[in-house]
Amino acid sequence: MSLLDADVAGAAGSGKRPGPVRLDGVSKAYGRGRTALLALDRVSLDVRPGEFVCLLGASGCGKSTLLSLVAGLDPVTGGSIDTGGHRVSMMFQEPALFPWLTVARNVEIAMRLRGVGREERRASAAALLETVRLTGFGHKRPHELSGGMRQRVALARALAQDADLLLMDEPFGALDAMTRDILHDELERIWRERSLTVLFVTHNVREAVRLGDRVILLSSRPGRIIEEFGVDQPRPRRIDSTEVAGLAATITDRLRTEVSRHAQ
Ligand SMILES: Nc1ncnc2c1ncn2[C@@H]1O[C@H](COP(=O)(O)OP(=O)(O)O)[C@@H](O)[C@H]1O
Numbered sequence: 001m002s003l004l005d006a007d008v009a010g011a012a013g014s015g016k017r018p019g020p021v022r023l024d025g026v027s028k029a030y031g032r033g034r035t036a037l038l039a040l041d042r043v044s045l046d047v048r049p050g051e052f053v054c055l056l057g058a059s060g061c062g063k064s065t066l067l068s069l070v071a072g073l074d075p076v077t078g079g080s081i082d083t084g085g086h087r088v089s090m091m092f093q094e095p096a097l098f099p100w101l102t103v104a105r106n107v108e109i110a111m112r113l114r115g116v117g118r119e120e121r122r123a124s125a126a127a128l129l130e131t132v133r134l135t136g137f138g139h140k141r142p143h144e145l146s147g148g149m150r151q152r153v154a155l156a157r158a159l160a161q162d163a164d165l166l167l168m169d170e171p172f173g174a175l176d177a178m179t180r181d182i183l184h185d186e187l188e189r190i191w192r193e194r195s196l197t198v199l200f201v202t203h204n205v206r207e208a209v210r211l212g213d214r215v216i217l218l219s220s221r222p223g224r225i226i227e228e229f230g231v232d233q234p235r236p237r238r239i240d241s242t243e244v245a246g247l248a249a250t251i252t253d254r255l256r257t258e259v260s261r262h263a264q
């Protein structure tokens with residue numbers, strides 16, 4: 001079991017409603033001294049419980065770094081992070097499933113590590129597979145599934161950790177457009193049904209506008225927050241709607257200015 005899927009920063013199951021996720025002046029440098037590389041520069045951000053926030057920025061601007069700090073996988077260099085008592089789970093572009101385990105066992109493994117008994121594990125895994133619409137696929141192995149279905153399993157496994165804060169690092173980046181659209185719908189439904197808080201990282205502007213309550217734009221490295229866009233369009237949105245395309249165009253212009261400023 002790698003840290004990737006571990007219950008990375010879970011607060012004790014206190015039953016209390018989680019508070020906001022707070023990043024206060026968060027900086028991250030890799031290495032020390034002259035060769036140190038500043039990946040993030042004083043990032044401050046509050047995320048309300050139940051909010052869906054998209055972090056958008058060019059490749060290398062520190063998006064994955066930010067998620068790993070929130071997950072507690074890596075220490076901050078400056079500032080502080082409070083996950084507000086949320087239980088945290090992460091999901092990546094690569095589903096990182098265990099190839100020798102069936103789909104159901106892949107979902108169960110998180111519960112097994114928490115000491116959940118066999119009967120309860122089986123029942124919960126079946127319910128989670130139903131949630132991600134994979135009923136009947138529990139006995140399959142990952143290689144028998146399509147890329148979209150494998151990401152559904154990864155999502156079920158993330159939910160199996162009883163998480164209420166989902167950190168998603170370009171989870172649909174490797175999928176074709178049609179599959180990705182369907183998974184956007186599914187994720188939105190599950191986010192609502194389970195009152196999840198989501199921090200979703202992407203470099204796809206339309207995807208950010210399709211999904212987010214807010215889109216946070218990061219600068220090129222070192223990542224700083226340069227602008228924030230509220231998305232008050234009704235849900236569910238369509239990624240190819242004029243409204244989504246319109247706001248995406250505005251954000252893309254802003255992002256382009258930022259990227260070209262650094263390319264000189
Ligand atoms: N463990 C690490 N050690 C050294 N440098 C790193 C490490 N992780 C990321 N970086 C550097 O930090 C910067 C931000 O990386 P990353 O967070 O992966 O960006 P993004 O996810 O936005 O593409 C990059 O320049 C990357 O090379």
Ligand SMILES: [Mg+2]
Binds near residue numbers: 064065169
């Ligand atoms: Mg990344």
